[in-house]
Amino acid sequence: MQRIYLDANATTPVLPEVVEAMRPFWLESFGNPSSAHQSGQRTRSAVEHARGAMAKLLHCTSKEIIFTSGGTESDNLSLSGVLQPYLDSGEPAHLITSNIEHHAVLYTAESLERRGIEVTYLAPAHDGVIDPSALEAALKPHTKLVSIMLANNETGAVQPVGKLARIAKAHGTLVHTDAVQAAAKLPLDLSGEFKNVDLLSLSGHKMYAPQGTGVLFVRKGVQLAPLFHGGPHERQRRAGTENVPGIVGLGRAAELAHEWLNSQLDSRNSILAAETPAPTSLSALRDRLEQGLLSAIPNAIINASGAPRVPNTTNLRIAGIDAEALLIALDIQGIAASFGAACQSGATEPSHVLLAMGLSPAEARSSLRLSLSRLTTAEEIDRALEIIPAVVARLRSLS
Numbered sequence: 001m002q003r004i005y006l007d008a009n010a011t012t013p014v015l016p017e018v019v020e021a022m023r024p025f026w027l028e029s030f031g032n033p034s035s036a037h038q039s040g041q042r043t044r045s046a047v048e049h050a051r052g053a054m055a056k057l058l059h060c061t062s063k064e065i066i067f068t069s070g071g072t073e074s075d076n077l078s079l080s081g082v083l084q085p086y087l088d089s090g091e092p093a094h095l096i097t098s099n100i101e102h103h104a105v106l107y108t109a110e111s112l113e114r115r116g117i118e119v120t121y122l123a124p125a126h127d128g129v130i131d132p133s134a135l136e137a138a139l140k141p142h143t144k145l146v147s148i149m150l151a152n153n154e155t156g157a158v159q160p161v162g163k164l165a166r167i168a169k170a171h172g173t174l175v176h177t178d179a180v181q182a183a184a185k186l187p188l189d190l191s192g193e194f195k196n197v198d199l200l201s202l203s204g205h206k207m208y209a210p211q212g213t214g215v216l217f218v219r220k221g222v223q224l225a226p227l228f229h230g231g232p233h234e235r236q237r238r239a240g241t242e243n244v245p246g247i248v249g250l251g252r253a254a255e256l257a258h259e260w261l262n263s264q265l266d267s268r269n270s271i272l273a274a275e276t277p278a279p280t281s282l283s284a285l286r287d288r289l290e291q292g293l294l295s296a297i298p299n300a301i302i303n304a305s306g307a308p309r310v311p312n313t314t315n316l317r318i319a320g321i322d323a324e325a326l327l328i329a330l331d332i333q334g335i336a337a338s339f340g341a342a343c344q345s346g347a348t349e350p351s352h353v354l355l356a357m358g359l360s361p362a363e364a365r366s367s368l369r370l371s372l373s374r375l376t377t378a379e380e381i382d383r384a385l386e387i388i389p390a391v392v393a394r395l396r397s398l399s
Contacts, residue, residue, distance in 0.1 A: 003334045004380045004387075008206075009153050009181060009313060009371035010338055014249065015208045021252035022210070025245040033242050034231065043244045050251020054215055057254040058200070059191040063220070066234045067247050070214035071180040071203030073227070075104040075147075077216055077238070078176040078199040081224030082145045083117050088225075094118040094143040096168075098130050098159075100353045101149050105178055109147070118142075128157035128304040128357050135164050143173045151182040154353045154369055155304035156313025158182070165196035174198045174222065183207045184257035184374075185282075185310045190217060198222050204246065208374070209253035213246040260374060264311075283311035286372055289381050290314050296389035303354060303367055312372040317359070320396055321366050329391045335384060338369045 005013075025046060031039030033047050048062070055062045068074045079095065086093035097109050099121040113119040120138045124130050130148060146168040150161050165175040176199040179188060184207035190197060199222065204213030218224060218237065230239030264281060294300055299319035318326070323339035330337055339351070350364035359367070370384075 001334045003336065004384055005336045006370045006372060006376070006384065007336045007338050008373035008376075009156075009369065011205045011211065012208045012373050013375060014210055015253065015256060017256060018209055018249045018252045022245040022249040025248050030244075033244060034233070046248050046251075047242055047244060050247045050254070053251040053254040053258075054202075057188065057258050058217055059189045060217055061220070063235065064190075064217055066216040066218055066237050067242060067250070068214040068216050068238060069212055069243070070205070071102070071178065071201050072104040072214075074201035074203070074214050074216035075102070075176075075178055076108050077224060077227050078201060079105065079108045079112060079145065079147060080227060082174055082176070082199075082222075083112055084225040085223075086144060087112075087115055087117065092118070092142045093145075094120065094140050095145050095147065096120045096122065096135065096138050096143060096173075097147045098122040098124065098149070099356045100124050100128065100130075100152055101147070102153055102178055102180070105147055105149070106352075122148075123356055124157075126358050127307040128152060128155045128353070129307045130159050130164065132160060132163050132167055135167055139168070139171045139173065143168075143171065145174045145176060147176040147178070149178040149181075150188075151179070151185070151310045151313075152304075152353060153181045154351055155307070155315045155357075156181070156309035156371075157304040157307040158186070158309060161197065162193045165194065169196040176200070180206050181313075182310060184253070184260070185312060187261050190219075204250045204253065207250075207253050207257055209250040210246050213243060213250045215250070281311075282372060282374060282376070285376055285378060285381050286312055286314055288378075289370065289372070289384060290316075292381075292385040293388060296385065297392050303357070303359070313369070314371075315354075315367055315369050317363055317367045318392055319366060320399060321392060322395075323366055323368050325395060326368060326391065329395060330388065333387045333391060335387055338371075339365075339367060 029042045031043045033044040051062045051065045054065050083093055095117055109119050122130050122134050148159050148164055151158050161177045168175045175197050177197055178201045180203045183202045198219045200217040202215040205211040224237055228239040233239050301317045303315040303317050350361045354364035354367055
């Protein structure tokens with residue numbers, strides 16, 4: 001059976017070009033990048049090349065890039081790094097985030113709240129988008145950080161981070177965005193659309209690089225208290241010997257993302273301004289999947305359909321269907337999908353994102369996330385459009 005992978009928001013495959021770029025740094029160029037000899041300096045050069053590639057993708061300077069172990073660490077370092085000094089000094093501090101964030105942000109915010117940081121959680125509208133007026137109303141004189149994700153991992157809804165950051169910056173507040181699900185899908189211009197963003201998190205395994213790699217952009221002048229203590233790595237912001245093969249792979253993935261975005265999107269305008277999609281473009285394939293499923297499955301609805309979304313993600317609510325049973329049945333038929341964040345797999349609670357949007361627990365439990373990758377083909381979409389409606393019909397007949 002040829003399997004169809006529709007769970008790219010959980011993780012993407014590592015591209016062959018990325019594997020090839022990494023290969024020498026496992027077997028041949030294995031020196032410690034902090035060493036002064038030639039072996040160390042070769043790996044140091046490779047790390048800095050990758051840093052430059054990521055800076056080019058984000059339109060920032062190389063010195064503003066920190067390599068981390070992934071999006072979770074980058075999110076933790078952003079929130080704790082900014083707010084820990086206020087806990088140390090006893091000065092009041094207020095954090096604003098949303099209740100649709102990834103748990104890497106939510107759980108860090110809750111931890112900071114238990115330790116004395118005041119936290120406000122903004123709720124989205126029914127389309128899954130945060131209203132900028134809600135942020136304006138929540139700002140306080142002692143607000144020190146605003147953290148709002150760019151693209152939601154479950155619905156794909158894109159938040160107006162550029163506008164939110166302008167509001168926060170006018171208040172004198174630092175801004176962080178979790179851009180893990182936006183990377184390699186939307187242009188991320190930190191000198192233009194997102195010039196008011198101070199910290200931005202990325203994860204390698206959501207952009208065709210290996211798991212265990214990530215990036216934190218830290219705008220020049222922003223001070224962070226480190227999470228780790230040790231050597232002076234990453235300009236004393238993230239101690240620990242660098243994961244050279246992973247960083248090299250992440251840099252190559254950034255180069256490929258830059259090339260792909262230039263072929264798919266008009267980055268001269270807004271982050272969401274797309275050319276008329278080619279029949280096999282990612283957004284066209286996603287739309288073809290959505291339209292086909294809505295036509296073939298009665299009482300199916302796309303969650304967050306009214307919001308701007310990343311081009312690869314659809315969240316389908318199917319009345320009368322338990323998403324967990326549907327996932328098992330689809331897996332048997334060769335389709336990999338999910339009903340929420342991969343880190344929540346096995347959880348009995350319905351999606352916190354869908355509940356925050358106003359769905360009932362039953363509606364949330366009947367929602368299926370399908371997320372395409374750049375490797376998804378039209379043939380796979382056509383096959384999925386044969387399998388999914390048939391599986392839904394069979395499950396409904398058994399209920």
